Amino acid sequence: MxxxxxxxxxxxxxxxxxxxxxxxxxxxxxxxxxxxxxxxxxxxxxxxxxxxxxxxxxxxxxxxxxxxxxxxxxxxxxxxxxxxxxxxxxxxxxxxxxxxxxxxxxxxxxxxxxxxxxxxxxxxxxxxxxxxxxxxxxxxxxxxxxxxxxxxxxxxxxxxxxxxxxxxxxxxxxxxxxxxxxxxxxxxxxxxxxxxxxxGNFEILMAREDKETLQTLADYTIKHFFPHIQSGSKEGYLLFLKEVTERTLEMIIHWQRVGFVHGVMNTDNMSILGLTIDYGPYGWLEGYDEGWTPNTTDRQHKRYRYGNQINIGLWNLYRLANALYPLIDETAPVEAVLKGYQDAYQQQYLSMMKSKIGLFEKDARDIALINTLEENLQLTETDMTIFFRNLADIKKDKAVTDDFLSVVIEAFYAPQELDENVRETWKHWFVSYVARLRQERLSDLERQQKMNAVNPKYVLRNYMAQLAIEAADKGDYSVIEELYQLLKAPYSEQEEKVKWFAKRPEWARNKPGCSMLSCSS
Structure with missing residues (x-):
C-alpha cells in the first residue's frame, strides 16, 4: 500500500x-x-x-x-x-x-x-x-x-x-x-x-482580526481549489466568494431535490468547496413536510428544517462574506454576490422541481402548479420519494378518472384520510398537471426516463440505517453491505431489492435513531 x-x-x-x-x-x-x-x-x-x-x-x-x-x-x-x-x-x-x-x-x-x-x-x-x-x-x-x-x-x-x-x-x-x-x-x-x-476556518481569523493569516488561507484555498481565479486582489477574493456561493446553492438545490435534511447547518459544518459535510442528525423526508427537522436540538425553533435550508445557506454565506470582507473592503459588490444567490435560487429551484414532475417546456403557469403540488403533499402524510418516483408512470393521453390517485396511492401513509375534500383537491391538480403534460413534446417513455434520473427510487431512510446499526452491534455487517450495494444505484429499479422501496414502517415512527436524532447521532 x-x-x-x-x-x-x-x-x-x-x-x-x-x-x-x-x-x-x-x-x-x-x-x-x-x-x-x-x-x-x-x-x-x-x-x-x-x-x-x-x-x-x-x-x-x-x-x-x-x-x-x-x-x-x-x-x-x-x-x-x-x-x-x-x-x-x-x-x-x-x-x-x-x-x-x-x-x-x-x-x-x-x-x-x-x-x-x-x-x-x-x-x-x-x-x-x-x-x-x-x-x-x-x-x-x-x-x-x-x-x-x-x-x-x-x-x-x-x-x-x-x-x-x-x-x-x-x-x-x-x-x-x-x-x-x-x-x-x-x-x-x-x-x-x-x-x-x-x-469557520475563515470566520475564526476574522474574529481574531488576523488579516495576514486570513489572506494566507484565502490565497492557499484559491491556489489549490479555485486555480482559475487570480488571488491577491480584491477582484480575486470577490470571485472566490461568488464561486463558493454558487457551489453552496448547487449543493442545497440537490438536497431539496432528493429530500435530504442536513439537520445542523452551522457555519462550521459548511464546506468551502460546496460539499455536504459532517453527517450527524441528518434524515430524508418520509412524509413531505417543509417544517421537518431530524435534529432534537432544533425541535423547538426548527431553524434547520427542510423548507428553510436554502435560507440558512444564504445566512451562512453572509457570515462567510463578513469573514472575507477585510480582503475585499467594498460593500456593494459583496451585496451583489449575495443578491445573486437569491435570484439564482428562484430560477434553479423552479427548474429542479419542473424536472421532478417531467416539465421541460416553458410555461408561466408552472410556478403555480408546483406551489399547489407542494401544498397538496402536506394535506395528509405523503412519502416524498415514493410519490415523485411513481408520478413518472402517469400517462398524458389518459383522462383523469375516478382512479386518478392509483399511480401514487402507495405514497400515502393513511389512505383513509383521503376524504372527498382531499381527493377533490388532488383531482383538480392532476387535471391541470395532465393538461400541462400534453404540451410537452416528449413521449411518456422519454419523460419517465428523465424523471427517474432525478427522482431516486432508493434513499438511506433513517430506519434502514438503524437496521444496519442494530445488526452491526451484534457483529453482523451484512446489512451494511446490502445497503452499500443498493445505494450505489439509487435511480435503478433493482427489482430484487424492491423491499427497500417502501414507506417508513410504523415501528420506526418514534424510535430513537429513526425519527429522533441528536448531534451525537
Missing amino acids: KFNIKDTFTKELPADPILENYRRQVNACFSYVSPKKTSKPVLVHASHEMVEELGMEEKDLCSEVFLDIFSGNAIYPDTQPYAMCYGGHQFGNWAGQLGDGRAINLFETTHNNKHWALQLKGAGETPYSRTADGLAVLRSSIREYLCSEAMFHLGVPTTRALSICETGDKVLRDILYTGNPEYEKGAVVCRVAPSFLRF
Whole structure:
C-alpha cells in the first residue's frame, strides 16, 4: 500500500507551535496531533470505489497496515497528522473557537490527477475537543459512512468515505441528552475529500482580526481549489466568494431535490468547496413536510428544517462574506454576490422541481402548479420519494378518472384520510398537471426516463440505517453491505431489492435513531 503524499495544508499554512495535546485557544490554522491507539480494531466495511480512487488495490484491505493506519493505530511514513482550527456560528450564535474536536487529518495524496485529504473521525482528543473525548461510536459512524457514499451516487456534492473500523473500545454516550448515558461500541471512519476547509476556518481569523493569516488561507484555498481565479486582489477574493456561493446553492438545490435534511447547518459544518459535510442528525423526508427537522436540538425553533435550508445557506454565506470582507473592503459588490444567490435560487429551484414532475417546456403557469403540488403533499402524510418516483408512470393521453390517485396511492401513509375534500383537491391538480403534460413534446417513455434520473427510487431512510446499526452491534455487517450495494444505484429499479422501496414502517415512527436524532447521532 503506497500513497503519493502531497501535503499542502501543513506546509503552506501556519502551525500551532505547541505540540502537547491539551485543550486551549490556538492562534494558528492547525495543530499537530496523533490519533489515539485502539485496543482491538476490526475492519467493518470499506468502499471499493474509494480504494481504487486513492490508488490502492483490493488486497490492501486485508493487510494489517491498512487496518492500523485507518483505525488510528499507526501513522503513514513521513506524514504528520493534524487537527484544523476553525470557529463557527452554531444555531445562529457565534460560538468562538471550535475546530476538529474528534477529527484528525492523516495526510493528503494525489492519484490520477485528483487530490484527496484523508481524515479519521472518532480518533481521539485534540486541542479542539473542549469537554468531549474526541471519540465516535459505531452507531454514528455507520450513519456517516453509508450516507456519504449514498449521497455521492445520488449526484449530490459530498465528502466521501473510505472505511469504517470498530475500535474494540467502549465509548460513553447520551444519545438523546436525557441524562442517562450508556456505553457503546467505539468506531472510526476514514473520511475523504479534496479538502475539509469550512466557512469557520475563515470566520475564526476574522474574529481574531488576523488579516495576514486570513489572506494566507484565502490565497492557499484559491491556489489549490479555485486555480482559475487570480488571488491577491480584491477582484480575486470577490470571485472566490461568488464561486463558493454558487457551489453552496448547487449543493442545497440537490438536497431539496432528493429530500435530504442536513439537520445542523452551522457555519462550521459548511464546506468551502460546496460539499455536504459532517453527517450527524441528518434524515430524508418520509412524509413531505417543509417544517421537518431530524435534529432534537432544533425541535423547538426548527431553524434547520427542510423548507428553510436554502435560507440558512444564504445566512451562512453572509457570515462567510463578513469573514472575507477585510480582503475585499467594498460593500456593494459583496451585496451583489449575495443578491445573486437569491435570484439564482428562484430560477434553479423552479427548474429542479419542473424536472421532478417531467416539465421541460416553458410555461408561466408552472410556478403555480408546483406551489399547489407542494401544498397538496402536506394535506395528509405523503412519502416524498415514493410519490415523485411513481408520478413518472402517469400517462398524458389518459383522462383523469375516478382512479386518478392509483399511480401514487402507495405514497400515502393513511389512505383513509383521503376524504372527498382531499381527493377533490388532488383531482383538480392532476387535471391541470395532465393538461400541462400534453404540451410537452416528449413521449411518456422519454419523460419517465428523465424523471427517474432525478427522482431516486432508493434513499438511506433513517430506519434502514438503524437496521444496519442494530445488526452491526451484534457483529453482523451484512446489512451494511446490502445497503452499500443498493445505494450505489439509487435511480435503478433493482427489482430484487424492491423491499427497500417502501414507506417508513410504523415501528420506526418514534424510535430513537429513526425519527429522533441528536448531534451525537
